[in-house]
Amino acid sequence: MYFTISMATAQNIQVDNKIIPETLKKEALEALSFYPELADTYIEFKFKDNIKKSTMQAQPRFSSFFKAKENREYIILISRNIQIEGEIFTMEDIPSDVKVGWIGHELGHVIDYSKRTNVGMLIFGIKYLFSSHHIKEVERAADTYAIQHGMGDYILTTKNFILDNANLSEKYKERIRRLYISPEEVMELINKNKVEEEPEIVGEEELD
Numbered sequence: 641m642y643f644t645i646s647m648a649t650a651q652n653i654q655v656d657n658k659i660i661p662e663t664l665k666k667e668a669l670e671a672l673s674f675y676p677e678l679a680d681t682y683i684e685f686k687f688k689d690n691i692k693k694s695t696m697q698a699q700p701r702f703s704s705f706f707k708a709k710e711n712r713e714y715i716i717l718i719s720r721n722i723q724i725e726g727e728i729f730t731m732e733d734i735p736s737d738v739k740v741g742w743i744g745h746e747l748g749h750v751i752d753y754s755k756r757t758n759v760g761m762l763i764f765g766i767k768y769l770f771s772s773h774h775i776k777e778v779e780r781a782a783d784t785y786a787i788q789h790g791m792g793d794y795i796l797t798t799k800n801f802i803l804d805n806a807n808l809s810e811k812y813k814e815r816i817r818r819l820y821i822s823p824e825e826v827m828e829l830i831n832k833n834k835v836e837e838e839p840e841i842v843g844e845e846e847l848d
Contacts, residue, residue, distance in 0.1 A: 668685055780819075
């Protein structure tokens with residue numbers, strides 16, 4: 641994928657219609673290269689001091705929410721400090737391939753969102769707040785989109801980093817096991833090439 645890069649601020653760069661922190665340029669561009677259909681989609685990668693229960697979080701820009709879904713813009717929030725059960729990490733502590741996998745997962749969410757109508761996004765947001773079953777469906781769908789786009793090795797590396805990290809609590813690891821595709825499932829999807837169709841959009845009726 642070809643990118644045109646220009647300086648946006650001293651801390652950020654602008655790559656076509658993407659705004660990326662300079663410190664995540666390598667990882668963001670690597671992840672974006674697997675999603676050519678997002679070439680015309682505006683995405684801002686933005687650091688935030690803390691994101692509750694998350695390392696990164698993809699969401700539509702409020703100012704574009706009522707635009708046609710083809711013209712919707714997105715923000716991927718990235719936590720500066722990652723606190724998990726008392727352990728504190730920064731993005732600088734995370735290996736590059738793991739960051740690529742995390743970003744790839746969030747771009748999977750963007751693909752998912754881009755297929756939903758505005759009403760569908762409202763329904764999605766409500767269900768995400770109140771239904772753990774819906775959270776599991778959505779997070780597994782984002783993983784599956786990333787694997788479909790050729791990011792299986794990165795997704796596997798990210799999961800192994802979390803699940804094999806002795807500094808992370810078993811409670812947090814259990815949440816990852818419960819809500820996300822397991823490393824074994826990732827390997828099965830990669831090796832047996834079982835991902836043939838995109839995951840269904842969960843929680844939305846046909847609203848055209």
